[in-house]
Amino acid sequence: MAGDSTVRGRTAIVTGASSGIGRAIAERLGAGGATVHLVGRTPEPMRESVARIEATGGAATVTVLDVRDSDALAALVGRVAEEAGRLDVMVNNAGVARNGPILAEEIEWSREMLDVNVLALLVGCRAAIEAMRRTGSGGHLINISSTAALRPDSGIYGATKAAVSYLSEGLRQELEGDDIRVTSLLPGPVATNAVRNFAPEAVAGIAALAGVGLQLSPGERLPDKVLDAAQNALATHIARPDDIADAVLYVLGTPLRLNIPEIVVRPAQTLAL
Ligand SMILES: NC(=O)c1ccc[n+]([C@@H]2O[C@H](COP(=O)([O-])OP(=O)(O)OC[C@H]3O[C@@H](n4cnc5c(N)ncnc54)[C@H](OP(=O)(O)O)[C@@H]3O)[C@@H](O)[C@H]2O)c1
Known part of the structure; x- marks a missing residue:
């Protein structure tokens, strides 16, 4: 499968790897031969994923942390790069979603969505860029946005994802002179x-x-x-979480002379809730 030669020997970090899309991406990277560092708050599913990755001959670790702890997140990224001598892939996936109109959203939930979906993603990007530059490995940032970013009627959540898209494109432009690629991935509904x-x-x-x-x-x-x-x-x-993992593997398989700034993965039909 495409992932095999694409990510073999690479070092990757995935945030929000205890569930859903992040977990599927981490397992796919691990099965493809990358050393994967899973990050999230709930250890048990991440440990199960590590066992599955190891069963395929791969290598993976678990770090339990809240991505809103900027120092802890940046320190983890730095430590992984230091120990491996490289950082190839940083998947900023951890996210919190709420539905409902902007005016109806509670401030505490708004703060959590902004902190996790935007600020923690920014901290992850900055730490990864610093590590990739320091080790000279070059690498790829994958930021998980959402098709909600394209819809102003998707509340605070959509606003945070629009911010992810803007941050990703801004970073892509700022990094044109580096061997660092930036992709914003916008999934539609995923189970x-x-x-x-x-x-x-x-x-x-x-x-x-x-x-x-x-x-x-x-x-x-x-x-x-x-x-x-x-x-x-x-x-x-x-869609299935694996569908998004497939898209990540595709993006990571493109040559360094290219950058796929944005990729939208929608189910064929619109879900009306
Ligand atoms: N599912 C969809 O329809 C859909 C569509 C478009 C985009 N997305 C995006 O895809 C990403 C993954 O979401 P998902 O659909 O896979 O949902 P999920 O199953 O709820 O997974 C979210 C992940 O984020 C982690 N997380 C949340 N807050 C965290 C925090 N403060 N610190 C560390 N980890 C945290 C969760 O882990 P813990 O709770 O264990 O910490 C979990 O691993 C999110 O960015 C989401 O916005 C999802």
Whole structure:
């Protein structure tokens, strides 16, 4: 598969690797032969991913941290690069999503979305750029944005993702003289836990679309079987985390003389919630 020669021997960091898209990207990079450093707040699923990566002969580590701790995130990136002598791939994926209008959003949630989706991503980019320059490895920043970035009606969340797109393009321009490429990846709906902080009715509505009855507390993760059922029932409306990992591997496989600034991965049909 494409990933094999593409990432073999590379050193990669993935934030938000305990769930969904980040976890799929980390596992795909690991299966492709990269040494992967998984970052997130929930250790157990990351440890399971490390075991899966090791079972394919790969190498991976887990770091439990909150990406809003800028010093801890920057220190981790620096340490990984120092120990490996290189940093090839930094995937800034950790994110928090809420649905609803701007005026209805609570300030605390707005702050969390801005802190995680924008500021932590910026810290991750800066630390990775510094490490790539210091070790001379060159590398690739993959910033996970969203198609919500293209829709002004997608609340504070969409605003944070629009910021990700602008930061990514600005950095791409500032880094044209470096061997560092920057890609902003905009997924449409993907079957993950991203909806866990949506209003409970919205989460129940998504489960109902898949024919599954579900009542969860706010913030609670959706069972994998519900996510799988939703994706299977709405296969042309909801993408799989692996679909996004495929796109990341494609981007990483392009030659250094190119930069893919933005890549949009949508399911074939629009999901009306
Ligand atoms: N699913 C979609 O439909 C969709 C569409 C477009 C874009 N996206 C974007 O894709 C990215 C991944 O989301 P997902 O869909 O895979 O949702 P998810 O399953 O909820 O995963 C989000 C990840 O971010 C981590 N995270 C959140 N806050 C964090 C913090 N303060 N510190 C460290 N890690 C944190 C979570 O880990 P812990 O909670 O364990 O820390 C988790 O690993 C996000 O940037 C999201 O905005 C998703």
